[in-house]
Amino acid sequence: MIAGENLDPRVKLIIVMCLSTMGVFIHNISVLFGILLISFLAAVIFGARVFTIVKKHKSFIYLFIAISIMQSIFSPSGASILSIKGVSILTMGGLEKGLIMMERMSVVLVSASIMTTTTTRKVIQGLVQWKIPYEVAFMTSIAIRFLPVFMEEMRDCLTAIQLRGIDLKKIPLKKKIQIYSYIFTPIVAGTFIKSQKLSMAMETRAFRAFPNRTSYLVLNMQLQDYMFITLSILLTIAVIIVSSLYC
Amino acid sequence: MTFPLEVSELQFRYQGSETNILRGVNLKVKKGEILALVGLSGCGKTTLCYCLCGIIPHVIQGDYKGKVLINGTSASEMKLPGIATKLGIVFQDPDTQLFAPVVEDEIAFGPENLCIERDEIGKRISEVLKQVGMERYRLGSPAILSGGQKQLIALASVLSLHTEIFIFDEAMSQIDSEGKRSIKEMICQLKNLGKTIVMVEHDFENLDIADRIMVMRNGILEPYNGVLK
Amino acid sequence: MEENNNIPYIKMQEAAFRYPKGDFVIENTSLTLFQNEFTAVTGPNGSGKTTLGKLIVGIVKPDCGSVKILNRDTREMTLGEIGKKVGYLFQNPERQLFSMNIREEISFPMEIRGIPKEKIKEKVDEMLETFSLTHLEGIPAFKLSRGEKQRLAIASILVNNPGFFVMDEPTTGLDAERKKDLSELISNLQDKGIGMVVISHDLPFIKQHADRTITLSGGKIIDDSR
Secondary structure, X not given: OHHHHHOOHHXXXXXXXXXXXXXXXXXXXXXXXXXXXXXXXXXXXXXXXXXXXXXXXXXXHHHHHHHHHHHHHHOOOOOEEEEEOOEEEEEHHHHHHHHHHHHHHHHHHHHHHHHHHOOHHHHHHHHHHOOOOHHHHHHHHHHHHHHHHHHHHHHHHHHHHHOOOOOOOOOOHHHHHHHHHHHHHHHXXXXXXXXXXXXXXHHOOOOOOOOOOOOOOOOOOOHHHHHHHHHHHHHHHHHHHHHHHHO | OOOOEEEEEEEEEEOOOOOOOEEEEEEEEOOOOEEEEEOOOOOOHHHHHHHHHOHHHHOOOXXXXXXXXXXXXXXXXXXXXXXXXXXXXXXXXXXXXXXXXXXXXXXXXXXXXXXXXXXXXXXXXXXXXXXXXXXXXXXXXXHHOOHXXXXXXXXXXXXXXXXXEEEEXXXXXXXXXXXXXXXXXXXXXXXXXXXXEEEEOOOHHHHHHOOXXXXXXXXXXXXXXXXXX | OOOOOOOEEEEEEEEEEEOOOOOEEEEEEEEEEEOOOEEEEEOOOOOOHHHHHHHHHOOOOOOEEEEEEOOEEHHHOOHHHHHOOEEEEOOOHHHHOOOOOHHXXXXXXXXXXXXXXXXXXXXXXXXXXXXXXXXXXXXXXXXOOHHHHHXXXXXXXXXXXXXXXXXXXXXXXXXXXXXXXXXXXXXHHHHOOOEEEEEOOOHHHHHHHOOEEEEEEOOEEXXXXX
């Protein structure tokens, strides 16, 4: 969407941090729900495919639900909703705490999806222009670039070891741990070889020739970017203060 | 006469190894020449490439004797960034020499490291993408390109450093026939522009573009006479 | 090992496959592979050769249609069961070498499955001998050359006596002499009655061995000739 493409990636980063901060510091269930709605709205306006991303991270949702249930069971308060043999398992207060936990984690996931509307290179460039050392940003960019490669290699190694006639589901835990330790070898070897080759490629293209380097891509913040940042930070502070005073 | 690339009595032994892998390599490559190097696996071709581009002795240490001269200057006395402006190398594995999220960044990487001005970098990016015929991939991700295309981008990232000498270390071994054709065409183009090229090869079918073929045998280079051993 | 017959070892029927993110990599494909044949699979980069190889072996399961190994659907088989029927050599042998020690590389799956120590020693000695690896004992696996790593991976896979073998780009990085060694090894496997599928863009190598050549383009078989 138009709004998303024109915004500097650093603005999006600030917005995500503001939303997540509100998610962490606010304890009121209704206000948190409001923040969650705002996060959804922001993600959609910026063009993030929120529902696709949420679907992709289904396992996180299940984890959230599990954590929330744990929270509601172990922090009982208020009227009892469910009790077994006189022991209160679920209470109104506990349920509310669980729901707050759920909302909190959802705010973080949904607001993080805003970052998918910008490219890694822009975010890295943004951080570099904010004086993060280039090497740090560069290594982060390499890690992001090679994460899928690494995942694929792990999958292949796991496949290869099972194809040796080992049925992971049928062997006892002790032997399963042994198998995973065997997979360690090719993964470490593979990573070592890759990093050697990468560093040679980088050195032959003058990496770290000088203490500084120029940058072809330059991000320039516009007036609207500064306005967005200011508004976001002010609103965040206001909401947190009001919520802690009156809710 | 100063040769762009000259090697004189080069000997090298890796740290921890008992024998020399290079035992007195001598070589003179003319300007505008395509020299092919063949030899059995493990004979030292890649080690020689590393010596030519300065990885040995600057990154990989060992027992190094002899001289590698790039335009008359000793490579061991130059720093790696200095060598990078004179000699570029395209490696075998496309995936470990491309690390930027976008093609444009990949090509800008070298010039950025050398603190070249932004406008000049922009010019060079357009120029080399046109040279390798990959202009329309400028803002795309290198990860989704085919093997041949990746090697063309790797070549473009070296071209953006405006080097005069190019080394191809088995650069076509993981590429299909279509990709090989593109790379060979590029190598011939570079020759016509007066560049000096050394290509290390296992695949004899790629040697048709070479002006001269030498074989690495027992740690030294000899003219190739049809036999590898 | 199954009997060396003209039996359809692997049967693919109207199988299609796509990775979670993208378009179909393999489109409705039907294919029967016989144990007494050397089948080459070739085609440009990106045509789906590696994916087809993984579908054939059951490493990935088809989104529609079916792939059957000796009449058993791969979706009903575990990778462990598949490995005893079909061997798979990755393009990069490092991905399937798990131990620093050559002997252990061959023996560890047998140890995990509880096979008696004497039988294991017998089998390992046999494999080391057959694949000319005995003289390399004592050298850590990561120091072996590419060709030697490949031989070690093949030896470890053949411990299970699979009746079929799929190799993905086995000639990459091999010089002319090592290619000759690989050729000999493949011929020996064929003599033992093991069916072969080799995925390769090395046309001269394929011409030398293939009884049948399948050409892929854009995820479809565009040619299948004997």
